[in-house]
Amino acid sequence: MTETTISALLLTLKTATVATVIVTIPGTLLAYILARYSFPGKDVIATIVGLPLVMPPTAVGYLLLKTFSTHGLLGPETLGFDPEILLTWKAVVVACSVMATPLVVRTARVTFEGVNPRLEVMAQTLGHGRIRTFFFYTLPLASRGLLAAIILGFTRAVGEFGATITIAGNIPGRTQTLSTAIYSAQQVGRDAEAYFLLGVALLVGFAAIMATEYLSRKSPGYLSG
Amino acid sequence: MTLIGFHRFRVRPFTNRMGIILSTIMFTRFQGLITLLLVVLFTGCASDVEQTAQNSDNQLVVFAAASLQDVIREVGQAFEDSLSVNLTYNFAASNVLARQLVAAPKADIYISANEQWMDYVQDAGMLIDNSRHTILSNQLVVIGNRDVQWNVDRPEDLTSLDYRYLSLGNPEAVPAGRYAKAWLESISMDGVTLWSLLNDRVVPGPDVRAALGLVEAQSDIIGIVYRTDASVSEEVEILYRVPLEKGPPIRYTAAAVRGRSVRQTALRFLEFLESSEAKETFQKFGFISHTIRGELQND
Numbered sequence A: 001m002t003e004t005t006i007s008a009l010l011l012t013l014k015t016a017t018v019a020t021v022i023v024t025i026p027g028t029l030l031a032y033i034l035a036r037y038s039f040p041g042k043d044v045i046a047t048i049v050g051l052p053l054v055m056p057p058t059a060v061g062y063l064l065l066k067t068f069s070t071h072g073l074l075g076p077e078t079l080g081f082d083p084e085i086l087l088t089w090k091a092v093v094v095a096c097s098v099m100a101t102p103l104v105v106r107t108a109r110v111t112f113e114g115v116n117p118r119l120e121v122m123a124q125t126l127g128h129g130r131i132r133t134f135f136f137y138t139l140p141l142a143s144r145g146l147l148a149a150i151i152l153g154f155t156r157a158v159g160e161f162g163a164t165i166t167i168a169g170n171i172p173g174r175t176q177t178l179s180t181a182i183y184s185a186q187q188v189g190r191d192a193e194a195y196f197l198l199g200v201a202l203l204v205g206f207a208a209i210m211a212t213e214y215l216s217r218k219s220p221g222y223l224s225g
Numbered sequence B: 001m002t003l004i005g006f007h008r009f010r011v012r013p014f015t016n017r018m019g020i021i022l023s024t025i026m027f028t029r030f031q032g033l034i035t036l037l038l039v040v041l042f043t044g045c046a047s048d049v050e051q052t053a054q055n056s057d058n059q060l061v062v063f064a065a066a067s068l069q070d071v072i073r074e075v076g077q078a079f080e081d082s083l084s085v086n087l088t089y090n091f092a093a094s095n096v097l098a099r100q101l102v103a104a105p106k107a108d109i110y111i112s113a114n115e116q117w118m119d120y121v122q123d124a125g126m127l128i129d130n131s132r133h134t135i136l137s138n139q140l141v142v143i144g145n146r147d148v149q150w151n152v153d154r155p156e157d158l159t160s161l162d163y164r165y166l167s168l169g170n171p172e173a174v175p176a177g178r179y180a181k182a183w184l185e186s187i188s189m190d191g192v193t194l195w196s197l198l199n200d201r202v203v204p205g206p207d208v209r210a211a212l213g214l215v216e217a218q219s220d221i222i223g224i225v226y227r228t229d230a231s232v233s234e235e236v237e238i239l240y241r242v243p244l245e246k247g248p249p250i251r252y253t254a255a256a257v258r259g260r261s262v263r264q265t266a267l268r269f270l271e272f273l274e275s276s277e278a279k280e281t282f283q284k285f286g287f288i289s290h291t292i293r294g295e296l297q298n299d
Helices: A003-036 A042-054 A057-068 A089-113 A117-125 A130-159 A162-167 A178-188 A191-215 B013-027 B031-055 B066-082 B094-103 B115-123 B155-159 B175-185 B194-201 B208-217 B227-232 B264-272 B276-285
Strands: B059-065 B086-092 B109-112 B133-137 B140-145 B165-169 B202-205 B221-226 B236-241 B252-256 B288-293
Touching: A003 A042, A003 A089, A003 A130, A003 A178, A003 A191, A042 A057, A042 A089, A057 A089, A057 A162, A089 A130, A089 A162, A117 A130, A130 A178, A130 A191, A162 A178, A178 A191, A178 B094, B059 B066, B059 B094, B059 B264, B066 B086, B066 B208, B066 B227, B066 B264, B066 B276, B086 B094, B094 B109, B094 B115, B109 B115, B109 B264, B115 B175, B115 B252, B140 B175, B140 B208, B140 B227, B155 B194, B165 B175, B165 B194, B165 B208, B175 B194, B175 B208, B175 B221, B194 B202, B202 B208, B208 B221, B208 B227, B208 B236, B221 B227, B227 B236, B227 B276, B252 B264, B276 B288
Parallel strands: B059 B086, B059 B109, B165 B202, B165 B221
Antiparallel strands: B109 B252, B133 B252, B133 B288, B140 B221, B140 B236
16 A cells, blocks of 8 residues: 555545535535425525536536636635635545535435424424424434435545546645546556555445445334324 | 334335336246347447448547647548548547557557557557557647746746646656656756656646646646647747757657557558658647657567
8 A cells, every 4th residue: 555545545534524524514404494495496406406416527527627716706816815725635625515415415305305294393382493393303303314315425525536636636645535546546557556446445335335225224113104 | 202213205106117117027928038139139239330340441540649639630631531531539648548458459540659658558469560650759848827927947947936736747657747757857956856846746637638728727837748739729838948858758659559450541541640741730730750660679
């Protein structure tokens, strides 16, 4: 295991975790709003959130590149200061967050839609406010599905390639992640390294899917609606 | 204590119908027949494509280095016009092409930007004997974004300028990157090579055009590419031209690839690359013409 391999793995871990945290909290909230409420523009918002899932990752990456570039919407000129995102680990986080958002939001939304709203109303008849109901009743009921959403988001962040390589580059030691390291190793002919990284990727993916399979099974105390 | 439970989703009607169809396909006596049908369909399709490709002698697949994409298209167009041939191109970094060729030889011509990747393909036994020869050379240039004024009067100036990144083709594998690294390693400043001073600022691009693209996109990045790449871009400026005698010898090598049947057309294309018409086009784009007939036994 070379130094660059270790740094690629550590960077992937770090950025995927940060991206997952960034996406989960607002994502869960948004998913709850989309699941429970109707309002004008709801479909538009749901569509925009879901776009990175269906667009080619390189297209999303290009869009992000243009947004953060010098003259872009969130670039140094418009903002007045240089957020120094492009070609840094922050760009990896941005790319992973954007690509993981639809997975997290959609999975969480389906989970929330599966929580019987009557249970929430019942909790409120017992005197709990909306916020308390959400944290002490809705969330626990949705916990398994939300955990699955988080796992999916995390693995998507780990596996992100197209958008990452576009806005973060593939700088060994700085912005090279597991996916881009495999790409580089393969391009250069370092097959041993490529196989090793492939093994790690398989392991991560395997663990994630097994976990989500386990979580989506019925729990023993399940109540049919 | 909260009760944990989930709504069971109602199975929608169309899912039921799909289930019926799928189970018919998978679990009844028609299974064998349907499998046979699918197998015949797929193999039939595949062999059809191969047949047309093999038999048409006026189809040529050219794998060429990324820096050649503009010039080879023009040269190829002239070739297509003179004989009624159709050329298909695959432009990428020479290392990527070499690896693709060794994995699956689906090309007729391979033009690499350096000798080492041609050696790689040759050692794998993929080349047609005696078809390999060096066709072109090029010059390295240091480029910067047009919006910024960088002053590079001497190579040593690269260490004192405050650009954020130095954009190269991947110095490990991409010829343009390897040449740039070789050049920087050949220059010393206070006892250390320029390369050792600069390599922590390097952004390795997948090919030389990606390296060019990065300089075009970001004003705080400078790069080292071929002068032929700089000339096709309007967003970059040449800051310094590496004198030919100071830079590493750049050798574009062309050869015919074994794997599809030995093609007269492929060999004629290689000959065409050495014609005066082709040489004019190469010079127009800024390439330096350079022809040496090489033997298979390396000297």
